[in-house]
Amino acid sequence: MTNRPHTLSPGRRTVLRGSLLASAAMTLPAVSGAPAFARSGRPSAEWGVQVGDVTASTALVWVRADRAARMLVETSATESFRRSRLWHGPLIGAGTDFTGTTALHGLPAGEQIHYRVILADPDDPRRTGRPVYGTFRTAPASRRAGARFLWSGDIAGQGWGINPDLGGYTVYEEMRDLDPDFFLCSGDSIYADGVIEPAVTLPDGRTWRNVTTEEKAKVAETLDEYRGNFRYNLLDANVREFNAQVPSIVQWDDHEVRNNWYPGQILDDVRYTEKDVDVLAARSVRAYREYLPVATLRTAPGEGRMHRVVRHGPLLDVFVLDMRSFRNANSPDRQADDATGILGAEQLRWLKGELSRSRAVWKVIAADMPLGLVVPDGATNFEAVAQGDPGAPLGRELQIAELLRYIKHRRITGTVWLTADVHHTSAQHYLPERAAFKDFAPFWEFVSGPLAAGAFPASALDGTFGPDRVFVEAPTRSNLSPLEMPPLFGEVDIDGASGEMTVRLRQQGGRILFTKVLQPGLTGQ
Structure with a gap:
């Protein structure tokens, strides 16, 4: 009943899934035990990303790293990220079990937001892990778009x-x-x-x-x-x-x-x-x-x-x-x-x-x-x-x-x-x-x-x-x-x-x- 499509386009779904698979080496174990992470010289985010409590202009982005890291978030109106905005998140470490959340604000209402989370080595910001991608819609400013949850x-x-x-x-x-x-x-x-x-x-x-x-x-x-x-x-x-x-x-x-x-x-x-x-x-x-x-x-x-x-x-x-x-x-x-x-x-x-x-x-x-x-x-x-x-x-x-x-x-x-x-x-x-x-x-x-x-x-x-x-x-x-x-x-x-x-x-x-x-x-x- 809402005035918008109920599903992402096939291309968008393919890109999102591909990005997730590329950024997460985690697989379900056959019987038991946590996954074995392949540790490299760069921080990684095998646990994926989450977004919560989204409003018309704000959102919270979450990630968990495999080691101490600086959390960075890029947002864009397009999947290409040609024009993006960079958000400097927290330095995450053992005190929060290597989890971190970055607050986004000033977002456009009623728009699809593309984002990627990048984890940087706190001692060498040039050493970054593979980005983890996600997307979400901000709440609309008018009622025309409807709402569905x-x-x-x-x-x-x-x-x-x-x-x-x-x-x-x-x-x-x-x-x-x-x-x-x-x-x-x-x-x-x-x-x-x-x-x-x-x-x-x-x-x-x-x-x-x-x-x-x-x-x-x-x-x-x-x-x-x-x-x-x-x-x-x-x-x-x-x-x-x-x-x-x-x-x-x-x-x-x-x-x-x-x-x-x-x-x-x-x-x-x-x-x-x-x-x-x-x-x-x-x-x-x-x-x-x-x-x-x-x-x-x-x-x-x-x-x-x-x-x-x-x-x-x-x-x-x-x-x-x-x-x-x-x-x-x-x-x-x-x-x-x-x-x-x-x-x-x-x-x-x-x-x-x-x-x-x-x-x-x-x-x-x-x-x-x-x-x-x-x-x-x-x-x-x-x-x-x-x-x-x-x-x-x-x-x-x-x-x-x-x-x-x-x-x-x-x-x-x-x-x-x-x-x-x-x-x-x-x-x-x-x-x-x-x-x-x-x-x-x-x-x-x-x-x-x-x-x-x-x-x-x-x-x-x-x-x-x-x-x-x-x-x-x-x-x-x-x-x-x-x-x-x-x-x-x-x-x-x-x-x-x-x-x-x-x-x-x-x-x-x-x-x-x-x-x-x-x-x-x-x-x-």
């Missing part, structure tokens, strides 16, 4: 990692073919608590094989182990090629640290020698800063926040929530008063203010957990917002009720909730006439994933906010491998002329499972 989450979970027999994470190749403006990763970008075994026997007797690494042989506790978890997915050529073409907006959830964690938690888990989850979270967030091009995480050492707004032209603002760092402890969640909730008081104030200030036609609220789906944590506690009581709001529901009431009374239109987390895909319509709490305007919530993890049965619904699950695709048993249930992702396409938003729930193999068209400025659709 993909979202999903849950990568390398439940023991299902990079399978060399299948060619790795081939779903990334399918998503790359759609050539979206960006990819929204809705959390669980790694599974730091998930061990990857060399082989897993499936119920039908087939064998699933995994690429394995030392850091994925146990749960992550040290900084180096968390770094190794972020490196793991970059072993896959499909991921690296996707990253070189499609910018990302990445949020985090629990598995970046440990399943179902919350601040202040002391672990009762024999796999961990470090029991203080706050210590683990600090190590994880440092690795997260190092390995992802996320603007708000690079304010200063030890500072920064996850929640932010990424503005994508007049049609779209993406409100990236952090439902992990400020939450209260998981509990039965039936308290009648709860000022902390799942967002924390400060983040709730921030979200209200940013929603009020937004002039975008569509306001996508990127939540790392669903609202009306019941996600248990053990026998009596709950992990997300809903706790299975369909009556008046209790516990964390009180904070969401306050937010929904605010959206209604401030007449904020165009809010759509996107999430992942529950390892199946579904569409829920929330309507006050069906709800115990009625002081809100109707809205939609769409769930997608997993992208490369185990699939699980559909979660139960909680009636407090009146959800009607109009579509669901989920298995009947737990932890199906990607061989048994192909990966799931979502697509959002906003038409520049009409402002219509089309949401498609997709499955690898080209299947469109469900489609919903939403009209701008309307409620109760």
